[in-house]
Structures are given as C-alpha cells and as structure tokens.
Amino acid sequence: MATAFSKHNMRDPRHLMRFVKFQALTGTEPERLKAIAKSESVSVETVKDSVRQIESYNRQNESGRVELRLNESILRVMPAFENSMVGLLEATELVEINDANTGKKKIVKQDDKTTRLEASRIVKDIIVAKQPKQPIAEINVNQTNQVANLSTAETTEERMDRLRKRAAEENLLPAEVAAVPGYLDRDEDPPSSDDEDGEDEEGE
DSSP, X not given: OOOOOOTTOTTOHHHHHHHHHHHHSOSOHHHHHHHHHHHHTOOHHHHHXXXXXXXXXXXXXXXXHHHHHXXXXXXXXXXXXXXXXXXXXXXXXXXXXXXXXXXXXEEXXXXXXXXXXXXXXXXXXXXXXXXXXXXXXXXXHHHXXXXXXXXXXXXXXXXXXXHHHHHHHHTOOOHHHHTSOHHHHTTOOOOOHHHHHHXXXXXX
C-alpha cells in the first residue's frame, strides 16, 4: 500500500522534485507552474504550494539564520552551564573512614578529585579551543632557526680568526686587534729569552 503524504508534509519527496523542476524550467512563473502541473496531472495550486514550501524551508535554514539560532541557544543555556561547571569543580563526596579516637566508622566529606579532574579537563579543552591557531610552518621555521643558531655557534679562536680576516680585508684594525703581537697573527710561538739575547749581542 502506498504511503499517503499530506500536501504540507515536508517528508513528501514530490515537493522537492517539483521545486527542482521549477528551478530548471525557463519561462515565467505561471508558465513553469502550469507545465509541471500538466506533466504530473495535478492542479497548479498543488505545484505552487510545493514550491512555496521548499522556498520557505530554505529561508528558515540559511546558514546565517542557523548560526544565529545556535548562538541564541548557547547564550540561553550558558548560565546553567556555568553553574554546572562550578558544581563539578567544587564537587565533594561522602566517605566512610575509621575514627582513630573511638574505633568506630564515621562519615566525612572530602573533595571528589575524580569529578574535579574531569571538570578541569573540560575547562582546559574550552580554553585551548578558543586560542588563536598559529601556522605549523611558522613553528617549524622557528625550531629550525634555533637548531641552526646552536650548531653555528663559533669558538673564541674562530671568532678571532674571523675578525682578523675581516680587518685585513677592510684594513680597519680595531684597537684590541691592533695591539695583538705579530707572532700571534703568524701562528708562531712567542720568542724565547735566548733569542732576544742573541739579537742584542749581534746588534752590539
């Protein structure tokens, strides 16, 4: 037995099919409605009603309207949500313990750590979700630069060599470099006292 649909029932697929035909056909609105009605052997008012129902449904379910309704719903339930979260974060439980003084059991109230931990995770997830997202590529570049900086750190000797070469190229010797003895630039050992005495004797 065929299922009977009301002409106002949106579950009836004929409404959507008539709307699709109405959008696909060319001509004036009365001409398109009349053509669809003739092909299905129904009245023009029936086709017109189907088209109007789909148009009304589309208007009510536009993305902007849906987002607005969602925001309204969130704002409406937010006070209750906040109260619930406060209750979870401050949750307590009754525990039966032995009384050291009387030796009998007694009921005490203590923090419900399990419930509080789960509530803290929910709050953390909300905070993380609201944080601005940074591009992954930027993070990788920063990490790469840090590794590069560490790997290219030069020693004191390397730095002095670099300064000497630069000073020689530019012929600009800083004061601290100009006073460096010549044997250091020539990678020679410092002259011994015997060599200095021999040079004095030859000079005499």
